[in-house]
Amino acid sequence: MDTIEKDLTRGGEFLVKETLAENVFTPEDFSEEQKMMRDSAKEFVDREIWAHWERFEQKDYAYTEECMRKAGELGLLGVSVPEAYDGLGMGFVSTMLVCDYISGATGSFSTAFGAHTGIGTMPITLYGNEEQKKKYVPKLATGEWFGAYCLTEPGAGSDANSGKTKAVLSDDGKHYLISGQKMWISNAGFANLFIVFARIEDDKNITGFIVENDPSNGITLGDEEKKLGIHSSSTRQVFFNECKVPVENMLSERGNGFKIAMNALNVGRIKLAAACLDAQRRIIGEATKYANERVQFKTPIINFGAIKSKIAEMATVCYVDESASYRAAKDIEDRIAIRHAEGNSHQEAELKGVEEYAIECSILKVAVSEHVQFSTDEGIQIFGGMGFSADTPMESAWRDARIARIYEGTNEINRMLAVGMLVKKGMKGHIDLLGPAMKVADELMGIPSFDTPDYSELFAEEKDIIKRLKKAFLMVAGSAVQKFGPQLEEHQQLLMAASDILIQIYMAESALLRTEKNAKRFGEDSQAIQIAMTKLNLFNAVETINTKGKEVIISFAEGDEQRMMLMGLKRFTKYANHPNVVALRTQIADKVAAENGYYF
Known part of the structure; x- marks a missing residue:
């Protein structure tokens, strides 16, 4: 199918324009290369993560970092990064596919992966100048370095532009001195680089900065947060005390930070939907196996109508979520291709392609995050008392799923x-x-x-x-x-x-x-x-x-x-x-x- 010539619906236009079935992309349309990528990601997760899910529950942050490094060695951290910066340069559907299958086993690794590849790397890839991209992106794409994203503050959550962190230009004009407090920072414990948002003087909008993590440069970390779920996702407060950042490390233009943050959220929303898909598949698999094996009243409980209802509804929402997520992903990929054909730069094509479907990204974020919570809840119910036990993965899956309704803007x-x-x-x-x-x-x-x-x-x-x-x-x-x-x-x-x-x-x-x-x-x-x-x-x-x-x-x-x-x-x-x-x-x-x- 020629992506440029097909009748492509614009973002939100699905409401007023009929979409033909032959014009949607489905998981059954994956290319052989995409299937190989899917299988590679799944094999990695089965071997390194699913087989050791208990370690993630025991707050083994070092193991999360180790798995991230292994993912980098396999090229899984650089799927969406252009080849010029040591990435694989794959299209949007392929990046969704890897995000989908690498995220299914535990929310801890899923969060580390998403924070690094999305909001940790992407702002530099899409907003950085050539010098910044050459210096930082190859390290991030290969897993030599890990990234984190410092936006949220004690008084600035959903209202992201109200942050109090300040950036003051030094007397010699060579550095900005950043002072402030950031909280809920994923990957903070092992990040080499922070994307930091701060306000210069009394600017209306915040500004983005690339900040290397150097404890001797006014950066200190709080203790690991005690959380309901995602136990081995490193989550800390980050304090900046006149942290010196070279003026050339400003990301994009002064006052453009709010725009960077909002566009990062658009991509993050659809990627979060993808990150909830394989979690659903695995939950359904575990619940079905248990229901097939668990015998009560001399029959496997899978034969009871009450259990069948749960399994059917879980499978149905997973199928629906796959359908919608990959439909939107291909629409975004096609819009990016159209913009490339019109002469847009890689950065502009990617940004505008995702921005076009911001409505669909929000829809998917809400629907899929709520469906994964529904499925984990029903999974516990099928397991009964065993589902409530920390000895089975259902209990941790339920707790890990809860954060998805808060990430990337609350539902x-x-x-x-x-x-x-x-x-x-x-x-x-x-x-x-x-x-x-x-x-x-x-x-x-x-x-x-x-x-x-x-x-x-x-x-x-x-x-x-x-x-x-x-x-x-x-x-x-x-x-x-x-x-x-x-x-x-x-x-x-x-x-x-x-x-x-x-x-x-x-x-x-x-x-x-x-x-x-x-x-x-x-x-x-x-x-x-x-x-x-x-x-x-x-x-x-x-x-x-x-x-x-x-x-x-x-x-x-x-x-x-x-x-x-x-x-x-x-x-x-x-x-x-x-x-x-x-x-x-x-x-x-x-x-x-x-x-x-x-x-x-």
Whole structure:
């Protein structure tokens, strides 16, 4: 498929533009090279990390560092780094793939890997000048050095630009003297280099600096933090006391730090989604094996409907998460390729390519982080009392998963961001939201069609439902924008509920498109379980959208307007043929049980 010429949907445009199944990328599209990379990462994790998961629970920080060094020797730390700086120079999908499969065994290593390759290395790769990149990136790409990212402060978390750390130019103009306190710094205990954000004078925005970790230069570390999970991820406070940083180590331009931080978060969000995927696969595998082996009342517990329901739902959300994550990853890769073809530099193409899909990045961050928590929770429940024991990996997986809803901007912030960015894109004319929203308003006022649609083809009804769910969002969001205007961002509960509708639409459509594409090329029979998961997920999505839609409508509409919108919501979420969700769950669970784990 020619990435430049295919009909590429812009960021957020999935809501108002139909995406054809043949235009989405799926995990079944991995090249032979990508499959080899996947297998290499998986083999490394099985050998070095999964086999020693107890060491990570015992706060063996030295072993985390040792594994990171081994990953560097295998080239796994430099997948996205250009070859000119000793990286592999792979595309965005390949970087997602490695992040996916290297992160599954323990949150401690996943965090160390993500902090180093993402926010520790990427800001220099994308914002550094040539001299900075030549000096630092090869060391980071090979694992000779490790990086950390110093943004958060005691008084500056979600409000990242409010940091108090100061950078004062020395009298001779050769150095900045950085003073301040940073907290929750991943990899701090073994980092050779910090990306530090500080404010120069009374600048409106913070500035980024590349700071080498030298204890004799005014840098001290706090003790390792005591945390709920990710026990062997080194997390410390970092104190700067007039730390001398050469002026040539300013990253990008003065006052550009907030922009660097925000763009790093966009990439971090979709990479965090990837980092939760193999964790889900492994949890499903462990839970299924246990349920197949655990006998109660003279039968393996996998035969009980209550267990089947859990296994089926866990497998379904994992399948959905894979579908959406790799769909977005390829869209980003294609947008980067288009910008390269238009003459953009590597840095600009990468930055703008990811920024284009910032809405999807936030959607994925929320959905997948919540699904991995759901799966670990159900995994503990399937294990029963043993799941609560630290002798099994379920207990640590549950604790490790909890941080994912806080990393890269809390899920609450990302929910509000997703809708806020979409509305802004519409107001700027980047996406035509107004036209489709007005059509939905006209449709509400019109007489509904009583024709019986033809749903004989695979997914005919499901595709029609997806279209109507998009109308439900446009109805709700359009009315809210009309009512509240610029004050919409003050109505956080409304935004979060609207965001849940948006998230369900993107995730459900992604799964449907993947399954439709594969059913067409491999045959429907080969995709029977995937079809069942797609239908089960859409049913769950419709139920969520019904609930959230009512919540939003009732919160701001009254009288005839409220009645009309509630009737519209009912029309948009209506099934002609309700799926038998109990039968679907049974079908899915039986296959997962037969395969003894997630096999898709």
